[in-house]
Amino acid sequence: MCNCDECEQWMQPYMDRVLTDAERAEAESHLNECSYCRKRYRFEEHLRQFVRQAVVEPMPIALKQKLADLRTPLL
């Protein structure tokens, strides 16, 4: 089983699903046993979601129209 330092190193690749099966199993085994890392894992999951939502800025409608106007005119 990995330790907390290794778990910290593996956290992002684990969330990105790019660890090997063996590494993934080790990380999961550590997360099951260690509440310190489990707390941080849950936080990381919430953080990714929060970051994604926080930066959303809808496209201005006027820009949408300008892009549509760039289309090649039909003959």
Next chain:
Amino acid sequence: MSETTREPDARQLATDARDRVRFEEEALALSDQVYRVARHLVGSREEAEDLMQETYARAFRSWRSFTPGTNLRAWLLRILTNLNIDRGRRLQRTPDQQPLEEGDYFLYNRLEESADGPSDEDRVVQRLSQNDVVSALSEVPHDFRDVLVLVDIGDFTYADAAQILDIPVGTVMSRLHRGRRILKKAMAESAIGSES
């Protein structure tokens, strides 16, 4: 010109026009998603709008170079990132000048330390505001931010991001790794700094 040669030309023109219209419609349908990424590759909304218009103008001009059935969103973003680089933004600070960032648990630890009492991990993230995230993202150096925005905000795979930015997948992974840590450090500074 005889009727026999003119007829296939007319058919070809009609097919071309139909394909072009279909391409333009598909590209426009993706514009919200392209803007979502574009907005955070540059510093201001005005720059993002200019970049979007340049991108779509170029895409519509060179629509024939798109291979139908491949990833149109990635193709558009490839044009957009190239145009953005052409704008000379590389004059800004280089990644090597960045101080070493903290570890992956840094942000959680800082937020937890700064809380008055013990906190539920589900609530720790609520200590960050939308502004903390937006301002922190704008502080991430461009090379790291490009990858971060494409993967974490644009939902592109490592392979797509590598293709869009014309860099190896290994470079995508290392920039993403450092970019996320730089972002967390900036968010911690923004969130904790604003509390004092």
